[in-house]
Amino acid sequence: MSARTLFDKLWDAHVVRELGDGWALLHVDRHLLHDLGGGPAFDELNARGLRLHSPELTFATPDHAVASTPARDGTTFAPGARLYQGLRNGARAAGVRFFDIGRPGHGIVHVMAPEQGIVLPGLSVVCTDSHTCTNGGIGALAFGIGTSESVHVLATQTVRQQKPARMRIRCDGRLAPGVTAKDLVLYIIARLGASIGTGHAIEFAGSAVQALDVEERLTLCNLAIEMGARFGLVAPDERTIDWLRGRPQAPAGRLFDEAATYWRTLATDADATFDHEEAIDASQVAPMVTWGTSPQDAIPVGARIPEPSAPPASAAAHHAALQYMGLHAGAPIAGTPIDWVFIGSCANSRLSDLRAAARIVRGRHVAPNVTAWVVPGSEAVKRAAAAEGLDRVFTAAGFQWREPSCSMCVAANGEQVPPGQRCVSTSNRNFVGRQGPRARTHLASPATAAASAIAGHIADPRTFSTP
Numbered sequence: 370m371s372a373r374t375l376f377d378k379l380w381d382a383h384v385v386r387e388l389g390d391g392w393a394l395l396h397v398d399r400h401l402l403h404d405l406g407g408g409p410a411f412d413e414l415n416a417r418g419l420r421l422h423s424p425e426l427t428f429a430t431p432d433h434a435v436a437s438t439p440a441r442d443g444t445t446f447a448p449g450a451r452l453y454q455g456l457r458n459g460a461r462a463a464g465v466r467f468f469d470i471g472r473p474g475h476g477i478v479h480v481m482a483p484e485q486g487i488v489l490p491g492l493s494v495v496c497t498d499s500h501t502c503t504n505g506g507i508g509a510l511a512f513g514i515g516t517s518e519s520v521h522v523l524a525t526q527t528v529r530q531q532k533p534a535r536m537r538i539r540c541d542g543r544l545a546p547g548v549t550a551k552d553l554v555l556y557i558i559a560r561l562g563a564s565i566g567t568g569h570a571i572e573f574a575g576s577a578v579q580a581l582d583v584e585e586r587l588t589l590c591n592l593a594i595e596m597g598a599r600f601g602l603v604a605p606d607e608r609t610i611d612w613l614r615g616r617p618q619a620p621a622g623r624l625f626d627e628a629a630t631y632w633r634t635l636a637t638d639a640d641a642t643f644d645h646e647e648a649i650d651a652s653q654v655a656p657m658v659t660w661g662t663s664p665q666d667a668i669p670v671g672a673r674i675p676e677p678s679a680p681p682a683s684a685a686a687h688h689a690a691l692q693y694m695g696l697h698a699g700a701p702i703a704g705t706p707i708d709w710v711f712i713g714s715c716a717n718s719r720l721s722d723l724r725a726a727a728r729i730v731r732g733r734h735v736a737p738n739v740t741a742w743v744v745p746g747s748e749a750v751k752r753a754a755a756a757e758g759l760d761r762v763f764t765a766a767g768f769q770w771r772e773p774s775c776s777m778c779v780a781a782n783g784e785q786v787p788p789g790q791r792c793v794s795t796s797n798r799n800f801v802g803r804q805g806p807r808a809r810t811h812l813a814s815p816a817t818a819a820a821s822a823i824a825g826h827i828a829d830p831r832t833f834s835t836p
């Protein structure tokens with residue numbers, strides 16, 4: 370067989386039938402359900418008199434519309450109670466594993482699925498959520514689908530999909546100290562634009578990507594959709610294999626070793642070709658922060674807010690973004706006073722993210738003008754962080770330590786940044802109104818968010834010595 374990319378290998382392994390014009394019917398190995406999509410999909414399945422095809426390949430977790438308040442339950446955020454109950458009842462009736470809040474395994478769907486070993490390299494994974502691409506960080510064929518497609522998956526365990534073009538973004542060189550995967554991906558989006566990946570599956574490769582730990586690769590692929598790509602991928606390697614060994618839903622013993630032997634075959638062949646290639650010098654990346662209302666509006670934290678550039682349409686958008694954000698071109702972004710810090714979301718709420726933030730926070734205090742939250746991405750992250758004492762590091766510094774939820778990333782559970790207020794957020798979208806009506810969002814890494822919480826303004830994490 371001719372040389373193939375990682376993406377080709379994953380795709381080929383799942384084609385049930387070619388449908389013509391680049392379309393294929395794919396087998397789905399893991400169908401993930403969250404509270405916004407899962408209940409409605411079960412309702413439609415039932416209304417159409419269809420039966421769930423493969424309950425053992427379907428996994429449900431409530432994440433978007435549940436409160437993150439300490440001691441919450443599924444109904445604490447009353448408007449989300451129906452979604453929570455719809456998912457729970459639909460899952461129970463259909464015999465689907467439901468990871469209830471407060472129980473081991475619960476969390477933001479894109480955090481708990483790889484963490485639990487539900488998602489593995491080489492598997493196809495779908496969810497009614499655009500950030501399903503996160504799972505590509507361990508070499509899964511993972512992509513977001515719509516609710517009617519989810520009903521199709523429930524009924525048939527297959528999905529119709531058009532094969533995208535293949536892109537490789539090679540990142541070589543070393544990330545400087547204090548620079549993280551979040552900074553790298555914001556840098557890539559700023560450089561190549563928020564639509565560079567449209568119609569493509571992006572493989573992130575090169576020495577800088579190989580040097581990332583697995584959780585950082587999940588962060589990198591999480592933002593593939595913010596460059597327009599429904600698939601982001603990193604080839605599984607020994608780090609991936611070590612990270613997955615012993616996960617609750619992963620195979621064990623000899624079966625794990627056999628699976629790992631297969632995973633080692635998935636990397637792109639040396640002579641495989643891509644439809645589009647880009648190269649990034651990772652040594653040039655600084656801690657990044659966004660100034661505008663698209664993830665591509667990212668600049669180094671030490672830079673000035675850019676002047677609008679031609680053509681006029683983009684200049685108008687630039688002005689609108691500055692106005693929405695209450696900022697002025699030419700001013701330094703660092704030093705901008707803030708009101709909120711949100712450390713959470715499927716981009717940056719894993720244990721390594723909380724450790725990075727805690728390193729800066731330890732022994733310091735949140736500035737009096739700032740309300741700062743830590744929302745761990747899963748029950749397992751929350752418990753592991755607490756076992757290391759990170760919860761106390763944060764609370765002693767004046768942070769709120771909350772329960773796993775999407776929370777203020779999308780404010781679907783009512784947890785909003787108040788109108789006109791400014792938030793440094795470790796999430797992945799800074800769209801108009803994303804964190805609440807008129808809320809102003811600056812995307813950044815956990816270290817930059819932590820440094821900003823302490824400083825009371827947007828701050829460079831490298832200026833904080835860490836003990």
Ligand SMILES: CC(C)[C@H](C(=O)O)[C@@H](O)C(=O)O
Pocket residue numbers: 405433497498499500513779
């Ligand atoms: C609500 C959900 C469908 C949505 C998505 O698809 O990504 C959300 O998770 C988001 O991050 O905007």
Ligand code: SF4
Pocket residue numbers: 432433477478479498500714715716774775778779796797
């Ligand atoms: S944490 Fe944010 S980006 Fe991730 S699934 Fe939830 S709402 Fe979407």
